[in-house]
Amino acid sequence: MLSYSLEIVGVYVGLNLLINLYLAYRVSAARLRSNVMTGTGEDTGLYNANRAHITNAEYTPIVLVGLVGLHLLSGSIYVIHAVGLFLTVGRILHALGLTTAADKSSPPRLVGTVLTWAAQLVAGLGCLYYALT
DSSP states (O other): OHHHHHHHHHHHHHHHHHHHHHHHHHHHHHHHHHTOOSSOTTOHHHHHHHHHHHHHHHHHHHHHHHHHHHHHTTOOHHHHHHHHHHHHHHHHHHHHHHHHOTTSOOHHHHHHHHHHHHHHHHHHHHHHHHHHO
16 A cells, blocks of 8 residues: 555656646746846736746645655545645646736636645645544
8 A cells, every 4th residue: 555655646746846847937938038037027927927836836845745744654545646636736726827817816726725725634634643543
């Protein structure tokens, strides 16, 4: 069970690393396009891309730590999949929502936030459950 759960964790780590790399690329491309190398200036597209990347970098690592914790505690593969899917789909939706406008809410942004928080909640509760039982 452990090696299989580690492979599942590896899939979600890999997917989320690629999401982060894509979001970082969008920031760099926007910087080159707008010729703004520090901050975001008055460029709305750069601001939106920057916010999507920053928010992803804030939330993703802690949930990935939770996934590794679930694996180390021999957590259920279903719990690991739930956390991984919530995180991955949530981060994609949130980034899509921020792409349109970072200064207002949108359905993808809201659902992405809720899924990301759900991933963190399930990972946290799962780690406590498997550690204490």
